[in-house]
Amino acid sequence: MNEFLLILGMFLVTFGVRYLVLAFVSRITLPALVQRALRYVPAAVLSAIIAPAMLITEADGLDFSLRNAALIASLAAILISWRTKNLLLTIVVGMGVYLLWRVLV
């Protein structure tokens, strides 16, 4: 594995996606529908990353059981975040429940 080429290739596509859109979209006015759609981007993308991590385990596939520590901890984190809107508290409680659950169950 040529690590230099790997890093160069990954740099080019990652920076390319981030920069080209930022540089060119800022020169045109987006249609109203697109602007409205953009408001849903963060929630949609992040949810699409979270949900499989919550529900799909490497060993068991889709896992809704109490043995799934990620599911239990995610539910705890959702509850804390909903009630408090406190990001730091959500992270600490979520990680705490996750690590504890893995040890206990």
Place this chain on the structure above:
Amino acid sequence: MSLNASTPAGEFKAGIRDTLPLVVSAIPFGIIFGALAVARGISPAGTLGLSLFVFAGASQFIAVGLVAQGTGIGLIVLTTFIVNLRHALYSTTLAPHMSHLSQKWLLPLAFWLTDESFVVAAARYQRADASPFKHWYFLGSAVLMYTDWQLSTLVGVIAGQSIPDPLSWGLDFAMSVTFIGLVVPMVKNRPMLVTVLVASVTAVLAHGLPNQLGLMLAAVVGIAAGLITEQTSEVSKTSEVSQADQ
């Protein structure tokens, strides 16, 4: 938001302050990355290089997994591209607010665009005040995330040489729990709730698709569902108003 925040230094510090909670979870994530990459056969220099020049946590993890499976560079780069397509959506969201900036600003801010800094900066741009220095806020958030990612990768590289299987700690869960803390407060109305639920269900159903395509599919379907809900509730509101007029 106090008045003195709308100076470059004030915005920069506010960006750092609002990003601090995210650093708490980025630290274990970076350590895990560094330890895992070294454990899977990437050199310490190569591991640090990935964090320094690519700076994309999720893709770096996926790349390490693919390297360990013996995947070729071309396919790893292609996968990176697809996983990072979401950044095109982020860039599109931020671009209208950044059209006045010179290349001197656009180049580094684009390089430093991450999930975390995007959410923090987008929230700042959406606040109604007319501060002309909101890009300094973005910069503060980005610089903190970048510094943190380099240091935690370095710690991971050093620790990884003595720990056999870093993934068994389960600290990779830190990213999920951070994203939960970012998403839940976004759910302020019904269209946003629909977006979150539809994107989640689609992502789980489409999880088997290759190259993380399920992620993009779920995002697009979730956004469309939110828009449709918004449209429908607007139509019913309008008809209520017109009935009240009569």
